[in-house]
Amino acid sequence: MSRAPDTAQVCVVGGGPVGCFAAYHLAQAGIDVMVLEEHPVVGQPVDCSGVIGAEAFETLQLPRDSVTGALQDLELMSPLGSKVRYGATRPLAYLVNRARFDQSLAALAQQAGARLRTGVAVSSLSPEADGVRLGLRTEGAETHCRARAVVLANGPRYRFQDQLGMGRPRRVLQTVQADVPAAYQGPTKVFFGRSVAPGSFAWFLPTGEGRVKFGVSATAAAVPAFHCYVSALIERGLLAGNSVPSRGWLIPIEPLRRTFSERVLAAGDAAGQTKPTTGGGLYYGLLAARIAAETLAEALRAGDLSARRLAGYERRWRAVLGPELRTALFFRTVAEHLTDSELDCLIRLACHERVMRLLRRRIRFDWHRDLIVGLVRRPQVAATFLRAVVRSCLPG
Numbered sequence: 001m002s003r004a005p006d007t008a009q010v011c012v013v014g015g016g017p018v019g020c021f022a023a024y025h026l027a028q029a030g031i032d033v034m035v036l037e038e039h040p041v042v043g044q045p046v047d048c049s050g051v052i053g054a055e056a057f058e059t060l061q062l063p064r065d066s067v068t069g070a071l072q073d074l075e076l077m078s079p080l081g082s083k084v085r086y087g088a089t090r091p092l093a094y095l096v097n098r099a100r101f102d103q104s105l106a107a108l109a110q111q112a113g114a115r116l117r118t119g120v121a122v123s124s125l126s127p128e129a130d131g132v133r134l135g136l137r138t139e140g141a142e143t144h145c146r147a148r149a150v151v152l153a154n155g156p157r158y159r160f161q162d163q164l165g166m167g168r169p170r171r172v173l174q175t176v177q178a179d180v181p182a183a184y185q186g187p188t189k190v191f192f193g194r195s196v197a198p199g200s201f202a203w204f205l206p207t208g209e210g211r212v213k214f215g216v217s218a219t220a221a222a223v224p225a226f227h228c229y230v231s232a233l234i235e236r237g238l239l240a241g242n243s244v245p246s247r248g249w250l251i252p253i254e255p256l257r258r259t260f261s262e263r264v265l266a267a268g269d270a271a272g273q274t275k276p277t278t279g280g281g282l283y284y285g286l287l288a289a290r291i292a293a294e295t296l297a298e299a300l301r302a303g304d305l306s307a308r309r310l311a312g313y314e315r316r317w318r319a320v321l322g323p324e325l326r327t328a329l330f331f332r333t334v335a336e337h338l339t340d341s342e343l344d345c346l347i348r349l350a351c352h353e354r355v356m357r358l359l360r361r362r363i364r365f366d367w368h369r370d371l372i373v374g375l376v377r378r379p380q381v382a383a384t385f386l387r388a389v390v391r392s393c394l395p396g
C-alpha cells in the first residue's frame, strides 16, 4: 500500500540516534513512522566523542559496525599534577564512529519500514483536535505534513518543548571539541581543574582510527577553557600545534520538567536525558527512545493520545533512570564547587589500594550511583564534599 508523503501516524523530529531508534521500534510495532532530519546527511556534523558503555550494546542490541575501539584504560589528571590510572579487565565502553553509528540506526529504522526525509527542518508544530500539523522548511520552500503523534528527538533545542509547556533543562554544559589526526595510543586521559574545565572535565581520547578527540565541558566559559587546555596539551607534548578546528555545542544535564504533552513525547537530549556526571547521553536517550516508542504504539492501538495517557512514558523512563539522575545530579552540583587542591587530594586518594578496590567493585560506565554512594561513605571524601557543600551554600 503506498503512503501519502505528507502524512504519517508518527513523525519523529530529528534523525539523530534517539530519533532513529524510536522510529525503528515504532516501525517494528507496525506503526507508519516518518523521520524528519534537517541536515542533508544523517550523522553529520558530529558533536560527540562517541563513547558508549559496553552494557548498551547488549541491552539495546545496538549495531556494532561503527565500533572503532574499546575504552579500558583511563588516567585521571589533577590540576596540580597528581594522576591515577585505572585499567579495567574488560572494556568499560566502546568507541564508535558517530556518523556511522547514526547512519546504522537510520538504516535499521528504514529496514523496519520507517521513512526518512533528510534536508527537511521542522519549523513549526501545531497540535490540532485530530493530530499535529508540522511546518516544514526544505531548500527555502515551506510545506507541511500531518501526524497523529510526534516524537521530539531534536537534540538540545527547546523551542517546541517550551511552546508545549514541557519547559527546558535548567542546567546545560558548554562544550568545545576538536578531532585531529594523531598517533597517540595511550590511555584515555581525563583532566580536571578550574582553568581547563571549570565545574566539569576535559578529555583526550584516542579514537582507534588514527585520530584523537579532545575537548572540554564546562559550566561556563568553555571557549577560554579550551584555549587553556590546548596550551596544556602542547606543554605535555600531546599536541603539536595550537591551530585546531573545533566545534562548540551544548549538553543538557537535567531533564525537562515534563517530557510529554497532548500527542507529543520528547526523548534524548530533547528531554535532557543524559548522565549529569559526564554528560554522556547516548545510552539513556536510546533507552528512553525505546520506552517512548512502546508507549506511543500502545496509545495508538488504544486510540488515546491524550497527555494523561502519554504521562505513562514519563513514569516509565523515570522508574529506570530517576534514582540514578537524582544522585548523579547531586554529586555534580557538589563537585562543581571543589577547589583545585581538593580535586588533587581526591585523585591522590584514588591511588590508595582500598579506594582502587572500591572502584573495581563498583565502577559501571553508565550507572554511577553505587560508586558515588561508596565513595562518599569514605571519611576523607565525605569531609571534602562537606566543605564543598558548605561553599556551594555561601553567597557569591
Ligand SMILES: Cc1cc2nc3c(=O)[nH]c(=O)nc-3n(C[C@H](O)[C@H](O)[C@H](O)COP(=O)(O)OP(=O)(O)OC[C@H]3O[C@@H](n4cnc5c(N)ncnc54)[C@H](O)[C@@H]3O)c2cc1C
Residues within 6 Å of the ligand: 013, 014, 015, 016, 017, 018, 019, 036, 037, 038, 039, 043, 047, 048, 049, 050, 051, 052, 120, 121, 122, 123, 153, 154, 155, 156, 157, 175, 176, 177, 215, 249, 250, 251, 267, 268, 269, 270, 274, 279, 280, 281, 282, 283, 285
Ligand atoms: C562534545 C560532546 C561529546 C559528547 N560525547 C558523548 C559520548 O562520548 N558518549 C555519549 O553517550 N554522549 C556524548 N555526548 C552527548 C551525545 O552526543 C548526545 O546525548 C546525543 O547526541 C543525543 O542524541 P539525540 O538523538 O537526542 O540528539 P542529536 O544527536 O543532537 O540529534 C538531534 C537531531 O535532530 C536534528 N534536528 C534538530 N532540530 C531539528 C528540526 N527542527 N527539524 C529537523 N531536524 C532537527 C539535528 O540535526 C540532529 O540530527 C557528547 C556531546 C557533546 C556535545
